[in-house]
Amino acid sequence: MKLKTSYFYTLRENAKDEESISGNLLTRSSMIKKTSSGVYMYLPLGYKVIKNIEKIIREEMEEIDAGELLMPALVPEEIYQATGRKEAFGNDMFNLKDRSDKKYCLAPTHEELFTIAAASKVKSYKDLPFSIYQIQDKFRDEARSRYGLIRVREFLMKDAYSFDMDEKGLNDSYNNMYNAYKKIFTRLGINYKIVKSDTGAMGGLLSEEFQAITDIGEDKLVICDHCGYAANSEVAKCSVLTLKTDEEIKIRELVKTPSAGTIKEVSNFLEEDESKFVKTLIYKIDDKYYAVLVKGDNEVNEAKLKRLLKASEVNLASQDEVEEITGAKVGFAGPIGLDIPIILDNEVMNMKNFIVGANKTDYHYKNVNLEDFNYYLVDDVRCITNKDCCPNCGEELTFKNGIEIGNTFKLGLKYSESLGLYYLNKENENIPVWMGCYGIGIGRCMAAVVEQNHDDKGIIWPVEIAPFKVAIVVVNTLDEAQMDAANYLYENLRKIGISTILDDRDERAGVKFNDMDLIGIPIRITVGNKIKDQIVEIKQRRKNEFEDISLYDAILKVEDILDGE
Ligand SMILES: [Zn+2]
Structure with missing residues (x-):
């Protein structure tokens, strides 16, 4: 991408209505732009990050043989009535009517449609098990959107669903997905914890959350460093702290x-x-x-x-x-x-x-x-406090904030029974299908990465999801030798598949350095005066060291750095 002729801008001032670091940095670096409360545009640089996150997800889903499909966002409301979720979502659901007054909603989640899709395939035990997923926008009319991409009303989500003959099958599918999720979040470079959580509006048997540990997370997590217990404070069990007294009963x-x-x-x-x-x-x-x-x-x-x-x-x-x-x-x-x-x-x-x-x-x-x-x-109907100790081992608890970036649910039979997803077993009996569902908030992942990877200059993208891996900064675009060298690097890096920005704008070098730091490109190559000796400078965003290197060794050096990441 040559910046001079690309859609790209940066803001020097902090974004006025973004209270989170990620919301602010993503806005200032023209990755996202708010259109209304809790609704954002993904601009070219930001959309590259999204695509990179999606790529990792798709690769890991391929590994466990989950098939990708795409559901509509516009769904008849009656489908959610059958499962009782019209009520469960309440005001969080965006409702609308078509021209003949038929009621629709913008889907807040898709368990129902996936169950219906599964019913077209499943006739007998021979049709099970399988998993399917989509990457698609979801809509929830949050009372309070905030923290940039963290609490929004339209959000990009990956949701997967597993279908099994029995509980053992569900447990196996759940474990496969759970392990794939661990790989995904590790590849995304997110520091996360897995915690037990509330099954909430999904219903079901078990639910676990993948929580990115950050300062601003809306979820309060309770963690025991001693035994590894970790839970959302919404479900963390409280011990009884008030001891029985032998005080005499007095008159009211x-x-x-x-x-x-x-x-x-x-x-x-x-x-x-x-x-x-x-x-x-x-x-x-x-x-x-x-x-x-x-x-x-x-x-x-x-x-x-x-x-x-x-x-x-x-x-x-x-x-x-x-x-x-x-x-x-x-x-x-x-x-x-x-x-x-x-x-x-x-x-x-x-x-x-x-x-x-x-x-x-x-x-x-x-x-x-x-x-x-x-x-x-x-x-136990109270909130856990710092006076409580670990419900598992009795040791001291620590409290952290988290952003829920993913979740896994064992749904059991809730949706199959209410929507009629049954199969014939070997004995010719009609049996409901066991289901699991598994979500990843893609925008939230992007925000969580920024919350965890930034400094006072801007974002520091992990290599695998960075919008571009290399930025070439030309100090003086009027200098033909500098431009020739920069174009040489740009063409050759792209030839070997390394995504690269060429900053060929007529701006002062300082402005360009600041902008490349703000948008967080992992490797910067500066082409300046030393080009007369065939020398360029390489710097990694994460490090403070500058290295002079021969123009002709620069590409090998870039490959070395990327291999080491
Ligand atoms: Zn413990």
Whole structure:
């Protein structure tokens, strides 16, 4: 690519509405451009990176014999109704109608269509197993798009699906895909962890996430360096930290706590420690209301609640709803006298003489005990904290942020049963097919690589996915000898299949160096004054060393460097 006549620009200033490093650097280097909230253009340089990521994915899918196809993005809504996922996706789904008022959506994911496609092939056990995949845009109407390519509303995804006769077959297919994913992310140069996660809107038996470890990741990961335990904090099991006390049960007291609605305010007012409080939160879970009680210094884990109640939607009740249910202002809810089901966190079970809201504005109860109210369920429904230790080995945990770049699900029979994907076994019985599904967020991979590989000058692409491997910078484009040498290198590098940029723009050398650093090309060859002695300079983006080398050895040197990567 000769820059003078190519679509290419750089921005010196930081992009105004990009709060992440990757969003900013990718925008400044004309790899991407935002068109609207959570929707981006992939510009020529950025699209090269995408194509390189896709190439790695395709090679590894070929290795495990997964066949590539392409599904439509426009899908009749009724297909998602059959599996209950119209509700599960809720407002996250982009809905639209055609001219005859038939309802469609822009597919948020494709389990349903893949199941339907599989049904055309599968008649008997002889037709199984197999895996198929696509690389295609997905659409989700995220409430909050952010972090550049990390949380977007239209995103490029690779999604694969496996089809097997039984659970053992599914386990084998899952392991094949899992190992292929490990290879893919290693080749992409991403530092990642595999964590157990919530099966969420996919449903199914087991789900694991591939998480790129970064500072800005939206997922909170819990990692034990001692035993290797790693989980998304949404599912990380909490141990019970509150020990049983032999404290005597005291008499319950209604106390006035005027305009003290937060735990801090009430604890100051009552001169009681915050650990004596139990919070009561009113939730609307699907269409029912629940009160959830956790110790005052804990937070409710909504993902755990969702799983516990097998619910699709978990939301805090609105202020009006809370007032209606408790008869008091927000901040004074408590379990006594409530007529909605109460869910207790494990931690509350060992507490005695605690403080709760009295369902009466400006009042709390002191010395409340479990005997004072009925409860519906007791479980682990709180968020893990840095006071918790590893649920596996009891050692200290570390907390990291992660970007979910891939996931693998054992779906089991959910989709085959609801969409009628059955096969005849040897005994001529009709048996549902066992399915797995496996995703990779391609734009997210690109963003994760940048988050993990940059410096104050710009991006540092790993060689395998860099948009170009070599950049030739001509210091003075008016100097014929320099241009001849640069063209010689450019033609010969391209001849042996090494993708190369020729920076032949009429710009100062400093501007060109900065631009090549910003866009992160792994190897730079500078053709300047020394060309009169047939000398050029080679520099790697990752290193700070410059090396003078004969023009005629430069190509061998480039090959050497690339071989070593
Ligand atoms: Zn551990």
